[in-house]
Amino acid sequence: VPLTSSSNAIRVAVFGPLDNQGRVDAIADRLRGAMALGLIANGEQLPSEDRLATSLGVSPVSLREALVRLRADGLVETRRGNRGGSFVVSPSELGTARLRDELATMTAYQLRDLGDLRGALAGAAARRAAERRSSDAVSRLRSLAEALDEARTAPERYRADGRFCVEVAAAAQSVRLAQLELELQITIGAMAWLTVPGDDVDTYHAHMAAGYLALVDAIDATDVARARERAERNTERTTDRLVELHYALSDRAR
Amino acid sequence: MTRPTSSRTADTERAADRVAAALAERISGVFDATERIAIDLSNLAAAARRAGDPLRRSGLAPMRRAIDAAIAAEPRLVIGAGVVLAPELLADASLWLEWWTTAPAGPSQPLRPNLDPGSAWFYDYTRAPWFVEPRDRDRRAIVGPYVDIGGTDDYTLTLTVPVRLKGDFLGVAGCDLAIDGLERVVREHTRRLGTQVILVNHEPRVIASSIAQAHPGSLFAPAPGSPFERHTAHPCPRLPWTLIVAD
Numbered sequence: 001v002p003l004t005s006s007s008n009a010i011r012v013a014v015f016g017p018l019d020n021q022g023r024v025d026a027i028a029d030r031l032r033g034a035m036a037l038g039l040i041a042n043g044e045q046l047p048s049e050d051r052l053a054t055s056l057g058v059s060p061v062s063l064r065e066a067l068v069r070l071r072a073d074g075l076v077e078t079r080r081g082n083r084g085g086s087f088v089v090s091p092s093e094l095g096t097a098r099l100r101d102e103l104a105t106m107t108a109y110q111l112r113d114l115g116d117l118r119g120a121l122a123g124a125a126a127r128r129a130a131e132r133r134s135s136d137a138v139s140r141l142r143s144l145a146e147a148l149d150e151a152r153t154a155p156e157r158y159r160a161d162g163r164f165c166v167e168v169a170a171a172a173q174s175v176r177l178a179q180l181e182l183e184l185q186i187t188i189g190a191m192a193w194l195t196v197p198g199d200d201v202d203t204y205h206a207h208m209a210a211g212y213l214a215l216v217d218a219i220d221a222t223d224v225a226r227a228r229e230r231a232e233r234n235t236e237r238t239t240d241r242l243v244e245l246h247y248a249l250s251d252r253a254r
Numbered sequence: 255m256t257r258p259t260s261s262r263t264a265d266t267e268r269a270a271d272r273v274a275a276a277l278a279e280r281i282s283g284v285f286d287a288t289e290r291i292a293i294d295l296s297n298l299a300a301a302a303r304r305a306g307d308p309l310r311r312s313g314l315a316p317m318r319r320a321i322d323a324a325i326a327a328e329p330r331l332v333i334g335a336g337v338v339l340a341p342e343l344l345a346d347a348s349l350w351l352e353w354w355t356t357a358p359a360g361p362s363q364p365l366r367p368n369l370d371p372g373s374a375w376f377y378d379y380t381r382a383p384w385f386v387e388p389r390d391r392d393r394r395a396i397v398g399p400y401v402d403i404g405g406t407d408d409y410t411l412t413l414t415v416p417v418r419l420k421g422d423f424l425g426v427a428g429c430d431l432a433i434d435g436l437e438r439v440v441r442e443h444t445r446r447l448g449t450q451v452i453l454v455n456h457e458p459r460v461i462a463s464s465i466a467q468a469h470p471g472s473l474f475a476p477a478p479g480s481p482f483e484r485h486t487a488h489p490c491p492r493l494p495w496t497l498i499v500a501d
Contacts, residue, residue, distance in 0.1 A: 041368050041375075042370075131472070131473070147374070159374030159375070160374055162374070167403055169401075170401035170403045171401075173399065173471030175409050
């Protein structure tokens with residue numbers, strides 16, 4: 001999911017290049033996002049450059065260049081020798097400076113547009129998860145919502161948030177919804193956990209944890225309408241926060 | 255079995271029972287291959303115990319043959335197989351899966367989920383129903399369909415058997431079934447019945463069906479006016495599955 005859309009975006013989505021961000025940027029962003037979300041674990045060895053390039057469907061040259069950037073950011077470490085390779089250095093921060101710049105340069109309209117997409121996806125997933133309720137999934141979701149409630153640092157909160165959203169889509173019995181949710185989390189999930197001076201992220205955190213628990217209750221009760229409504233309300237809260245953060249960041253940048 | 259409420263012939267009833275039995279037989283073959291993987295693990299653990307050496311990850315390599323055999327015996331149905339070990343069984347990994355998955359081309363690939371308990375994406379298999387049931391009740395389990403987030407990330411069913419050595423729980427041996435493969439198998443078996451059928455698990459969740467109103471993954475709840483409002487239920491022997499046949 002590209003972060004921003006331009007004019008003619010719908011036609012571009014059909015006829016345009018598969019990624020207009022530039023291959024290298026796209027690869028680096030995707031790997032960076034997966035690391036921030038904790039999907040690639042600290043110390044994990046990345047597949048060999050050839051295999052990774054093949055599985056990403058990019059040229060080895062683009063991949064190597066992306067890895068050079070990640071190395072410069074301290075996110076990847078290369079060790080030589082026969083047990084060598086590229087290893088992930090898990091970020092202890094959210095990659096804050098880059099995210100701030102990104103959020104500052106976006107517009108309220110773009111954030112609302114992405115928010116609509118997230119709401120549609122989360123609402124559909126929640127609805128199906130309630131309709132197709134499984135007691136195993138409900139207990140998983142409950143412990144993940146509790147994990148978000150207990151998370152203290154920004155990366156912990158982002159990861160718990162992201163996993164919860166992906167697991168709701170999994171509880172809907174849909175691999176495709178889960179994949180899309182994961183893609184959205186990697187693209188914009190972290191931004192909501194940024195902070196600006198004078199901002200009350202703990203209140204937002206408490207609201208989200210409570211909102212997720214309320215969603216689990218609705219799924220548990222197989223209340224399809226309430227599940228959808230709860231999920232949509234949760235994403236709206238996030239969109240509102242993103243817009244507020246955006247205003248604060250872009251005002252400061254000016 | 256629910257008594258038929260219509261005039262449908264006893265022949266159809268018997269045919270449906272035969273189909274339920276044939277499906278169970280097919281899955282039973284996968285359980286047999288899984289038991290062979292289980293025996294391998296308990297033999298390896300017994301040998302290690304005799305030698306006074308702790309079991310290590312590298313010591314599990316000989317299991318590959320039984321694992322690949324389980325996949326090869328049902329290539330359309332089984333998309334992964336292996337063992338999932340009890341915590342602290344191995345000397346060099348507190349949690350471990352020796353699990354191999356099929357690849358579109360080439361040999362099977364090892365599954366390497368996140369086993370770091372501190373990670374947000376920790377694949378905590380010790381809480382998975384396919385691990386808990388064989389451990390706590392000492393019996394076979396067949397779980398799903400479900401989306402295996404953090405494991406295969408696929409929509410799958412997992413069947414497992416407990417592995418024990420003189421009463422000590424070593425872990426489970428198991429196979430993942432492809433939902434697509436299973437749907438095709440069910441279709442082959444049920445096509446000849448000449449009536450609408452739905453295969454459900456214990457929840458009852460639809461595994462496969464012959465009508466558009468009962469999608470795989472949804473819970474079976476016939477709406478008024480549905481062909482399934484009146485139906486007969488044919489349990490698959492030794493499985494928590496039921497073949498539901500419309501009246």
